[in-house]
Amino acid sequence: MYEQGPIRPPSEANSLLVRVTRNCPWNQCIFCPxxxxxxxxxxxxxxxxxxxxxxxKEYGSYSAEIKTVFLQDADSLILKTDDLIEIISYIKLKFPSVSRITSYARATTLKRKTVEELKKLKEAGLNRIHTGMESGSDIVLKFVKKGITASDIIEGGLKVKEAGIELSEYIMPGLGGKSLSEIHAKETARVLNIIEPHFIRVRTFAIHPFSPFAKMAKEGTFVPMNDEEIIREIRLLLENLREMRSYFSCGDFSLNLLMQLDGYLDEKKKEMLNLIDRYLSMDEIKKKAYSLLRRASFFNYPLEILESDEFIKKILPEIERIEKNYQEGFDGYIRHLMSYQLPQPQSEAWN
Ligand code: SF4
Structure with missing residues (x-):
């Protein structure tokens, strides 16, 4: 038997999962279950x-089909560089067909590694690092107890790129709520413009019912944003991002309302802004219909579906029913649906 951790990035869905550490060495971010x-x-x-x-042994003759490996869990680069190199080399020995090995890492861990160490890891076979920056705003990062600063993110990210390793930065629109939305968008764009990562992966914020955010929202100390407000925040972010060779990706995560926002910034930034503007120009009922459709399933739907009068006629009574009966209103109902798509914590005791 072998161990596996609870999560991996969606882009690693077909990867062999090799657990090199257990869980998260930080584990304090108040949004993360x-x-x-x-x-x-x-x-x-x-x-x-x-x-x-x-x-x-388990994969036997199928081993030759395995092309990608993901090192678990949340911060594998916290291991000594030589130990990690030994593990990566052993993976390559046992699974010679593997052409991509990737891992999660925290910005502070990346910052502590030297470029030479990262280069050695790249030579051993580590091709890509996934890192959750969430925001480029120090105010937001502090508020959510991320334990990193914008300068850690920049330093760590630039080192990874200098070592020739692909970099995937994860960002979280909506994380600062209404009050920090503008600074969250603008500072995130500022940091990303400096790093120019290979991938910018969007992870729309959702509130886990056990999280401190749920309590803060109830008490009124955190004002969550609805779908339209988060899309406006993403628009501000996109507007402030350079037309650089970074792949801006909403398409690999179903909590992103407009999964169609997907492509290289130097090719598709204008197209993506136009799509957002099309969504924002729709009337309130159509926006609600789209939210309900998207949040009630994992599927992506084109905005064109809202041009069907028949569809709007069918969904309207459901919107009215939710507005009338759900205590926290339509937006509260949508937030509730979104929370089902989050990973589950391994205990109800969330401190
Ligand atoms: S977001 Fe990342 S660093 Fe923060 S607790 Fe979750 S796994 Fe750990």
Missing amino acids: AYKGSKFSKRTVEEVKNDIDEMK
């Missing part, structure tokens, strides 16, 4: 190698 209630630990190189042997 993934590892709450679990303790961080490092695994020994021997343990991980045994897992790789077990995987090799």
Whole structure:
């Protein structure tokens, strides 16, 4: 038997999952359910190698089909560089067909590595790093207890790029609520413009019912944004991003309302802004109909669906029913639906 962690990026859906550490060494971000209630630990190189042997046995002749590997859990680069190189080399030995190895890492961990260490990891076979910056605003980062600053994000990100490793930065529209929306969008764009990562992956914020955000929203100390407001925030972000060679991606995450916002900024920025403007120009009922349709399923729908009178006629009674009966109103109902798409914490005790 071998161990596997609870999550991986959507782009690693077909990857072999090799767990090199357990859980998250920080684990304090107040929006993140993934590892709450679990303790961080490092695994020994021997343990991980045994897992790789077990995987090799399990996959047998299918091993040759495995092309990509993701190192779990939240911050694999926290391991000593030499240990990580030994693990990556062993993966390559046992699964020679693997052409891509990727990992999550925190900005502070990346900052601590030297470019030379990162280059050695790249030479061993580490091709891509996924890192959750969430925001480029120090105010938002502090508010959500992310434990990193904009300058950590920039320093860590630039080192990764200098080492020749692909960089995927994750951002979270809506995270600052209404009061911090503008600074969140503008500062996030500022930081991304400096780093110019290979990928900018959008992860629209949703409130987990156990999270401190749920309590703050109830008490009125945090004012969550609705779908339209978050799209306006994304518009401000996009407007402030340079037309650079970064892939702006909403398409790989179903909590993003407009999953169609997807493409290289130097090719599609204007097209994406136009799409947002089309959405924003729709009347309130159509916007609500689209939110309900998208939030009630994992599927993406083109905005054209709203041109069908028949569709609007069918969905209108449901919108009216929610508005009349749901205590927190239509937006509260949508937030409730969105929370189902979040990972579940490993304990209800979320401190
Ligand atoms: S967002 Fe990342 S760093 Fe923060 S608690 Fe979750 S896994 Fe850990």
